[in-house]
Amino acid sequence: MRVARAISSLIEAFERLPGIGPKSAARLTYYLLHVPQGELDKFSGAVSDLKRNTKECSVCHNVAETDPCDICADPGRDRKMICVVEQPLDVLALERGDGYKGVYHVLHGVIDPLHNIGPEEIKIVELIERLRDEGIKEVILALNPNMEGEATCLYIKRLLKNVKVTRLAHGLPVGADIEYADDRTLAHAMEGRREY
C-alpha cells in the first residue's frame, strides 16, 4: 500500500525529532487526522514561528522573547552571580526550582572532541568577556555530570582567575533509594556529607 503523501511526509517530519521512532511518528500523525483543522493550523503556526518570534539574549545567550532576556533585565536578580549551563532547557529546569536568584550563561553545548565540538564552538569566549566587564563574584558550573560536562568544567575553571568557581552538589537525588544508587553517586554523597 502506498501511504498518502500528506501522511508520509508528516510521519517523516516527526521521525526526525529526537526520541520519536517510526511507530510513534505514525501514531502521532494518525492522531492528528482526528484533530480539527483550526488546531492543526495553530500547531503549524507555532512550529513555523518558533524561531521567528524568539531572539538570543546578547548577555546570557538564552533563547528569549526580548534582548536582553527578562532574567538579565530583571533588577531583582543578582548579576554578580552567573550560573553556567549547557542549554536553554537547563535554565528552565533551574528556574522551576525558584531557589536561584542570580543570572545565567548558556554555552549552547559542551566541549566534545568526538563530535568536533571544541571550546570555540560554544559560548566560552562570551563568558570570559562577561567576567571581565561585570565584576562577577561567583560562577556556578551547572553542567551535566558526564564526561563532556566534566571536561568543559575543567576547561572553564582553568580560564577563570580571581573569581569563586563552584559546582552543583553531587549526591543522592531526593526520593532515591540507597540500595539502588550507583557506587560513584554514593561515594560523592559520602564525600559531600554535611552536618545534621
Added chain:
Amino acid sequence: MRVARAISSLIEAFERLPGIGPKSAARLTYYLLHVPQGELDKFSGAVSDLKRNTKECSVCHNVAETDPCDICADPGRDRKMICVVEQPLDVLALERGDGYKGVYHVLHGVIDPLHNIGPEEIKIVELIERLRDEGIKEVILALNPNMEGEATCLYIKRLLKNVKVTRLAHGLPVGADIEYADDRTLAHAMEGRREY
C-alpha cells in the same frame, strides 16, 4: 522566569499529542530551536496540509490520497474479502505484513459505552451496506483483543448473516517467551494449537 510565548505555545501544542508529557514537549521544542527555518517550514506545512491533502475513501473509509483509495482501486486485490479494523493505523500495520490480499473496512473506533461511543458513532452501517452490495465471501474481524474490541466483534457478528466471519488468531507472539506469557494468551495458544 517567563518563557517566550513562541516557545510556550509550541510546548503546549506538543503536550496535547498523545504520549507526550510536559518534559518531552519542552525537549522537542528546544530541539527545534536548533533546526534550520527551512526544516521548520516543511514540518509546519506537513501539519497544516495533513487533512487538506487527504480524503476518506468512500468505500473502505480509510484515509487516503484519492477516493477510492489505492487499495480499493487495485484490481489485484480480492474484493470479496473484507478485513474490518478499528483505525487507519491498523491498515498500515496489516499491510506491512504483505500477507493479505483482500480489502479493508475502517470502523474509525470501537463500541465503547463508557465513552459514549455506540454502534452509530462508528462505520458499522457502512459495513452492512457494503455486504449487501458486493457479494462478500468472508469478513475478517481484526479488532484489538480487549473488552471494547470483543464487544464490537460480537455486535458485528450478530448483524452478519450468510457470510463467513473469522477473527485473527490468538496465541503466542513470534519471539515470545512461554515463561512470561499470561494465562489467557497461553490458554488461547493451547486451544488454537495446530497440527505440526
